[in-house]
Each structure stands twice: as C-alpha cells, then as structure tokens.
Amino acid sequence: xxxxxxxxxxxxxxxxxxxxxxxxxxxxxxxxxxxxxxxxxxxxxxxxxxxxxxxxxxxxxxxxxxxxxxxxxxxxxxxxxxxxxxxxxxxxxxxxxxxxxxxxxxxxxxxxxxxxxxxxxxxxxxxxxxxxxxxxxxxxxxxxxxxxxxxxxxxxxxxxxxxxxxxxxxxxxxxxxxxxxxxxxxxxxxxxxxxxxxxxxxxxxxxxxxxxxxxxxxxxxxxxxxxxxxxxxxxxxxxxxxxxxxxxxxxxxxxxxxxxxxxxxxxxxxxxxxxxxxxxxxxxxxxxxxxxxxxxxxxxxxxxxxxxxxxxxxxxxxxxxxxxxxxxxxxxxxxxxxxxxxxxxxxxxxxxxxxxxxxxxxxxxxxxxxxxxxxxxxxxxxxxxxxxxxxxxxxxxxxxxxxxxxxxxxxxxxxxxxxxxxxxxxxxxxxxxxxxxxxxxxxxxxxxxxxxxxxxxxxxxxxxxx
Numbered sequence: 275x276x277x278x279x280x281x282x283x284x285x286x287x288x289x290x291x292x293x294x295x296x297x298x299x300x301x302x303x304x305x306x307x308x309x310x311x312x313x314x315x316x317x318x319x320x321x322x323x324x325x326x327x328x329x330x331x332x333x334x335x336x337x338x339x340x341x342x343x344x345x346x347x348x349x350x351x352x353x354x355x356x357x358x359x360x361x362x363x364x365x366x367x368x369x370x371x372x373x374x375x376x377x378x379x380x381x382x383x384x385x386x387x388x389x390x391x392x393x394x395x396x397x398x399x400x401x402x403x404x405x406x407x408x409x410x411x412x413x414x415x416x417x418x419x420x421x422x423x424x425x426x427x428x429x430x431x432x433x434x435x436x437x438x439x440x441x442x443x444x445x446x447x448x449x450x451x452x453x454x455x456x457x458x459x460x461x462x463x464x465x466x467x468x469x470x471x472x473x474x475x476x477x478x479x480x481x482x483x484x485x486x487x488x489x490x491x492x493x494x495x496x497x498x499x500x501x502x503x504x505x506x507x508x509x510x511x512x513x514x515x516x517x518x519x520x521x522x523x524x525x526x527x528x529x530x531x532x533x534x535x536x537x538x539x540x541x542x543x544x545x546x547x548x549x550x551x552x553x554x555x556x557x558x559x560x561x562x563x564x565x566x567x568x569x570x571x572x573x574x575x576x577x578x579x580x581x582x583x584x585x586x587x588x589x590x591x592x593x594x595x596x597x598x599x600x601x602x603x604x605x606x607x608x609x610x611x612x613x614x615x616x617x618x619x620x621x622x623x624x625x626x627x628x629x630x631x632x633x634x635x636x637x638x639x640x641x642x643x644x645x646x647x648x649x650x651x652x653x654x655x656x657x658x659x660x661x662x663x664x665x666x667x668x669x670x671x672x673x674x675x676x677x678x679x680x681x682x683x684x685x686x687x688x689x690x691x692x693x694x695x696x697x698x699x700x701x702x703x704x705x706x707x708x709x710x711x712x713x714x715x716x717x718x719x720x721x722x723x724x725x726x727x728x729x730x731x732x733x734x735x736x737x738x739x740x
Contacts, residue, residue: 275312275397278330279304282337282345283319285657290728292719293320296505297429299436300336300363302419307389314423319344321428326351332396335377336363339636340660342373349376358401360392364453365656368638370404380404383453384439386411410454413439413461418469432503433473437461437521441509445563445574446640447602447633450509458510460517467524474502474528492707494556497531504532512536512546512558519549526553531708533557533598538578541586547593556705557626558590559598565615569607574640587623596626596704603683604633604676606669613679617686624696626709629716630683631661632676662728677727685723688716 279301305314317324333352337345342365349359353376362381366373370380379401381388388405395401421433438461439454480496488496497503504525511534512518525532536558540546550558563578564570570578590597601616613630620628635642635651636659645651650667658665662680664673671679686692693713697706724731 275332275393276328276330277308277312277314277332277334277393278317278325278328279314279334279336280317280324280345280348281319282335282341282348284338284341284660285344289722289724289731290662292716295320295429296432296507297421297424297426297434299419299434299507301334302421302424303417304334304336304362304385304389305420305423306417307385308393309390312393314420316420316423318424318428319348321425324348326355330357332393333357333359335359335361337361337365337373338363339365339634339656340658342366342656344657346373346376353377358396360396360401364449365637367453368449368636374403378403382406384411386416410440410457410459413459414465416461416465418472431498431501432505434505434507435466435469435473436507437466438508438511438513438517442513443510443574443577444640446644447573447635449636449639452638454509458513460514463517463520463524466521467527470504470524470528474504474530492705494531494705494707497554498707502530504528504530506532506534509535510537512540515543515546518546522549522553522555525555530554531556533559533596535559535561538562538583538586541589544589547590547595550595551593555595556708557596557598559600561600561602563600563602564605564607565612565619566607569605572607573602573605583619584623587625591624591700591704594702594704596709599625599628601628601630601683602633603630603679604664604666604668604671604673608668608676609670610675610679613682617683617692620687621692621695624700626696626704627712628687630680630687632664632680633666634659634661635666664729674727674730677729678725681720681723681725681727684716684720685725688713688720690717693717 281298281301301316305316308314335345335349349361352359359377360379360381361373361377362385366380367382370382373380379392382404383406387407392405438459440456440458441450442456442458444451485496488499531554533556538560540558562583563573563575565580567580570576587597603612616630635645645666652667653665664676667673668676697709
C-alpha cells in the first residue's frame with residue numbers, strides 16, 4: 275500500500291510572513307510506525323507541491339489550527355478524486371467533528387498505537403471514524419523518526435529531537451496539556467542516547483589548525499560548520515530535574531551545541547545551570563509571557579514572578595547560556611503602554627532574542643472557551659489564529675492597537691541598534707555568533723512591515739475602488 279503524509283502550509287500575508295524552518299517530527303514518527311511492507315512519502319506543503327494525481331492509496335494530513343483550512347482544502351480535493359483521507363494533529367484532535375466533514379477518519383491524540391490499527395482497518399475495508407488511545411502511550415520503545423523522508427535542504431542545519439511529552443501546567447492559551455496530557459512522560463535515557471548516536475556520528479578528523487582558525491571567528495563556529503546542532507522540541511524539558519541532568523550528560527558526550535524550552539525556574543538551580551553550560555547548551559527558550567503579575571496568575575503561570583526576572587536572567591547569562599524569550603500580548607490587562615514596557619525590558623535585560631506574539635485562543639483552551647462565552651471572539655477563521663492577527667476583543671485596547679503594538683515590539687527588538695546593544699553590549703558576550711545571526715534574520719524581515727498592523731494592511735491591500 276502507498277501512503278502519502280502531508281503537512282499543509284499556512285496562509286499569511288507575504289509582507290508579515292516569518293517562519294521557523296525546523297523539521298517537525300510528527301509525520302516522521304507516523305512514517306516510522308508504519309509497517310515496512312507499506313510505501314510512505316512525506317510532503318511538506320511549505321516547500322513541496324502536493325500531487326493530487328498521486329497513485330497513493332491513503333492520504334494522511336496533520337493539522338495545527340492556523341493551517342487547518344489549507345489542510346481541509348487539500349483533503350476535499352483528494353476526496354473529490356476518490357481518495358481516502360485521514361487526519362490528525364492537535365487541531366483535528368480537539369475538533370474532530372469539524373475535521374470529519376473533510377476526511378474519512380480522525381486520529382485523536384498521539385498516533386502511537388492507533389496508526390497501525392487504522393492501517394489494518396483500511397486494508398480490510400472497515401475504517402472507523404475515530405481512533406484514540408484509552409491511555410497515554412508510553413514513550414519506551416519509540417521508533418526513530420523517518421527523517422530521511424524529509425528533504426533536509428528545506429530546513430535549518432540542525433537536528434530536532436523529542437525526549438518528553440506532557441506538561442503539568444495548564445496555561446489558558448496552550449493546548450499542550452490537553453493533547454499530550456498533564457502527566458510528564460519521559461523517554462528512557464538509553465534510547466535517547468542511541469538515537470543521538472545515529473544522528474551525530476563522531477567528529478570527523480578536522481585538522482587542528484583549521485579548527486583553531488574557525489574558533490577565531492567564534493568558539494561556536496566549528497559546530498555550525500560541521501552541523502553539530504541540536505534542538506530539543508519538548509515543551510518543558512526542564513520540569514523533571516533528575517531527567518534533565520541525565521539528558522545533559524548524554525548530550526555532553528555527543529559533543530553538540532543544543533537548545534531547549536524550559537521555564538524560568540531552571541535558573542533557580544545553580545547546579546543545573548552548571549550542567550547545562552558544561553553540556554554546551556547555548557539557549558533556553560523561556561515563556562515570560564507578561565510583566566504583569568495579575569495577568570500571569572490569570573493565565574496559569576503564577577510560578578513566573580516578574581520581580582525576579584532580571585535576577586534570574588542574569589544568572590542564566592552568567593553561565594554563558596543565552597535566552598530566547600517569548601511574550602503574549604493582547605490580553606485583558608494589557609494597555610498601549612505594554613508594548614514599550616516589553617521592548618524596554620528586553621533591551622534592559624539584554625535578552626539574546628525575543629518575540630511578542632498576539633494571543634491566539636486556540637480551540638478547546640481555557641482562553642477560547644472564556645472568550646467565546648463572553649462573546650469576544652471576532653472570528654473563527656482558523657487561518658487568522660496565527661499570533662499575528664488579533665481575533666478577539668481585549669478589554670484595554672482595540673484589536674487594531676494590539677496589531678500595531680505587535681509590529682512596534684518586533685521592529686524595536688530587531689532594530690540594528692537593539693541587536694547591537696543586546697548581543698554586543700553584554701560583558702562578557704554570550705554566543706555572539708549564534709545570536710547575531712538569529713537576530714539579523716528577523717531584522718531583514720521586519721524592516722518591510724507596515725506600522726498599521728496586518729488587518730489594516732490586508733484591508734488596504736484588498737480594497738478595490740468602485
């Protein structure tokens with residue numbers, strides 16, 4: 275049997291387009307779970323054309339909320355041509371009834387354990403409408419994702435790895451705890467180590483003089499030149515400290531540069547920071563979300579304490595680890611002054627990289643249900659739930675003000691002046707080669723953004739004189 279697995283693209287006005295071209299692991303995992311007698315192909319619609327004339331027997335489509343409409347259009351076209359289509363991913367899992375209007379079956383939640391059953395049912399002509407696990411799958415014995423089915427040239431020169439699933443926190447804007455569960459599941463360290471060994475072969479014998487020459491550019495440069503870069507995609511790799519210590523040791527032995535997601539609480543454990551530093555961790559992605567304590571309490575991140583941010587940021591920097599910070603804007607306690615406060619904070623603390631994203635109340639999250647009950651959702655056009663459009667009515671501002679503030683923070687943070695002060699103004703510097711490249715990539719994008727925000731830009735662009 276031939277199976278095509280598709281990751282749909284996401285529509286966005288070209289002028290506001292930004293992307294993180296990482297290799298997602300969802301479909302490579304599904305491909306790895308597929309019995310070897312079947313032929314599998316993965317199409318990333320962001321970079322490849324979807325072949326609607328394919329001879330594949332089964333089409334699988336994985337959707338997030340912003341790319342769901344594109345996924346539905348792809349599914350409808352395949353079904354019009356007589357193909358069987360199954361859908362999965364976070365969006366299809368939280369609104370399966372909606373997805374079933376466009377496909378023949380939906381995999382709800384993780385595909386581990388249900389995918390092979392679906393394939394058997396399909397072969398026997400007895401495909402069910404919904405497939406779901408009764409319990410959260412164990413992460414022991416996971417297959418190694420079929421990264422070979424993804425065209426590496428489309429993505430950043432780094433490897434992605436999953437080590438844990440689930441999050442005990444229940445932030446009101448996040449669907450992770452619903453999709454992956456509130457329990458924290460961890461892969462056996464030995465299996466992670468085995469996968470790392472396959473991903474990164476031992477260092478080639480680079481002449482010592484050449485290695486030293488590359489180090490003159492930056493101590494990190496040899497790792498970039500040899501593509502020994504690792505991004506751990508877990509939502510909160512630092513929740514279980516003993517596991518993170520063991521994982522850090524394995525990564526240290528692999529000899530790569532790596533980065534991950536963690537809460538600011540990781541900075542409270544100095545020994546952990548020392549372990550991360552010694553394992554060549556160059557960045558932690560921290561969701562600061564807000565500088566307002568009341569707002570943090572309401573969103574479910576009361577463990578974030580703004581009055582401690584600066585001390586904890588400095589502690590991380592003191593261990594030669596950079597910080598990628600994210601902030602959530604457009605919430606009810608935000609005002610037009612919020613955007614300047616965030617930009618000032620980013621520059622004052624010299625965050626190595628930071629972005630502010632507009633609240634997107636994703637389906638089945640607490641923020642979605644609250645705003646819907648209060649009649650404050652402006653649209654359920656899922657393509658606009660992309661953290662660039664404001665799709666709800668905040669209390670303290672108009673949606674247009676939120677979008678203008680979004681543009682302001684990005685332009686301010688990624689201005690050449692800000693980049694220089696944050697990256698080159700720290701003494702000592704923290705992985706300047708890496709963060710200069712990271713920031714300048716966004717500097718090139720935002721300089722073309724109009725100040726009016728995306729909705730007004732789209733309205734102006736789409737206006738046709740009568």
